Amino acid sequence: MRENVKFIRSVAKPHYALYFVCFLMMIVQLLAQLASTGVQQRLIDDVFLHGEGARLAALLVVFFVAALLQSAALTGIGYLFHVILFRIRYALFERAARFLQRIPASAIQNERTAKHVDVMNDYVFLSAIGIGLQLPNGFFQIVPAVALMAVVGWYSPVILVCVAGFSCCYLILGYRYGKKLKRAAHRVNDTRRDVGVFLEEGVSSTREVLAFHRMDYETSTYRSLFDKYFRNVLKEGRLLNRQMVVSHPLKWGMNLFILLYGGYSALQGSLTLGAFVVVFQFSRQLMDKYEQIYLFALSYSTYMAKIEALRGFFEQETIEDGDAPLAEPIRSLELANVTYRYKGQPEPVLREVAAELPVGGKIAFVGPSGSGKSTIAQLLVRFYDPDAGRLIVNGLDLREIRRGDWGRKLSIVFQTPFLFPDTIRSNLNLGAEERSQEEIEAACRLTDIHDFIVSLEKGYDTEIGERGIALSGGQRQRIALARAVLDNPELLILDEATSALDLETERKVQRHFDEIRKGKTTIVIAHRLSTIRNADLICVFRQGRLVEKGDHESLMGSSTVYKDMVLQVDPT
DSSP states (O other): OHHHHHHHHHHHGGGHHHHHHHHHHHHHHHHHHHHHHHHHHHIIIIIIITOOGGGHHHHHHHHHHHHHHHHHHHHHHHHHHHHHHHHHHHHHHHHHHHHHHHSOHHHHHTSOHHHHHHIIIIIHHHHHHIIIIIHHHHHTTHHHHHHHHHHHHHHOHHHHHHHHHHHHHHHHHHHHHHHHHHHHHHHHHHHHHHHHHHHHHHHHTHHHHHHTTOHHHHHHHHHHHHHHHHHHHHHHHHHHHHHHHHHHHHHHHHHHHHHHHHHHHHHHTSSOHHHHHHHHHHHHHHHHHHHHHHHHHHHHHHHHHHHHHHHHHHTSOOOOOOOBOOOSOOOOEEEEEEEEOOTTOSSOSEEEEEEEEOTTSEEEEEOSTTSSHHHHHHHHHTSSOOSEEEEEETTEEGGGBOHHHHHTTEEEEOSSOOOOSSBHHHHHHTTSOOOOHHHHHHHHHHTTOHHHHHHSTTGGGOBOOGGGTTSOHHHHHHHHHHHHHHHOOSEEEEESTTTTSOHHHHHHHHHHHHHHTTTSEEEEEOSSGGGGTTOSEEEEEETTEEEEEEOHHHHHHHOSHHHHHHHHHOOO
16 A cells, blocks of 8 residues: 555656645635535525615625636636646656566566556556546545535534534445455456457457467357456446445435424524525535545545556566666677576576677577577667676676667667568658668668569558568568668677578578678578678577587587588588
8 A cells, every 4th residue: 555655646746736726726616615605695594584685786796706716716627637637647658668668578578468558558547547637636525525514513513413424434335345346446457458468369360360260269268258357347336336325325315314404493493594505505515525535435446456556567677777878889799608597497598608799790699499599689689687697898787888878789680570560661760760762772672672662552651561461471571671771780680580581582681781781790690501601700509508609611620519500401
């Protein structure tokens, strides 16, 4: 609970000034409400019963001014609350988006994508409503409730005592049902998220579902998940209905008591007719405030479940950013006894890997599948941090360098590149400033994709569908390679980035890359050894260890592992 309060305060703190303005408007609205209701007593007792017609105009002016002030204050409060709401929503969304970029890649890969989408949409949206609207609105009911209690008590202490007893019953009900509703809200949130995750994955895997005739399985799984979600919704609904069945008779019973007792007091002469009308209205308003506080207590449980879940998201382990700038070019790059183990795996995937990588040259990582080649690439990009050892850049531990500075110096092309559901041109630019058509075409010619693109009806403005589904695997890889050419980074990592290309196209692309990357560092994780024979340094991995390193000629003359790998592919 304390942690939730700290989180709420941290989110709401930048908006304290607006909350204070809302509070002042609430005071104005309360005073205007008291005035517009109280003036009715004078109209009834003085004007209508005692015939003091001279006071009618003044009382009507007071009534209309109070009504206007009340309306203006309510409008202002509503407007400011929505300004706060949308500012908090934007701040939470931006914070969640930035936080997501600092989560280790393993945490993202081990969770379903739709879960993180749910955080960005549902948790942020409802947490913003809870913090920006529901919580302050609930607390703002307390001051009017206290003021109305004082006014009602001044008119009739008996009615005040009865209304106070009624409020205690409401608070007990709110406490009792609030806990149950919070648990029910958690269950509804979890099962609704499961349904959303399944739907998103079902749409993404439509081809596989049809190809493997899994339609019946998908339907039955969806029905099972939805039934579970529906049962939890019904349970939550039954709880809400039960509290309504209990609370509404209390409210109407209290109204009836006030009407009967107030009418009796008026007949006995202890209350004037005007006072009876006013005390009845004030009592109704007081009960409305109690009901709003009660409903706030119930909704608080639902929103607190979302706030708690969002706070849990922000408490995940993150990759901390360094504070050392890196404005100068990369002069040195070293792996210093790097060890890394994936979470949940019994053995390290890298064991004390040590190597000085030649800056400005072509470096190749080779070895059997699972030997740790791609893991080094991901450590260099800082998707993860090593468990032991260091990656050293210009004499600095990579963890000490600002991620933004380091990110601007490198690009990586994966074996299965991600393409956005946009045009080819947008995917080539990838958020960068628009490049000229000549630059784009030159990059695409280097990766042998230009002729295919211009053969399309819309050329570079062709939409390529979700994850580039309209393209073949080789075409997606060549677009990703062209994107890397346009970035022209100091350090380029090709993680089996040409595996989907035929041998002739791959050799052509590799020749072009060798030409344009002269003097710049390129790390190639190769699946075809013939493409890396001209590398300045070849690092051979086996079972997570760097077992051999050197150029092709030296390794063929002195090594065993690399030589065996080459001879298996090309015995001649």
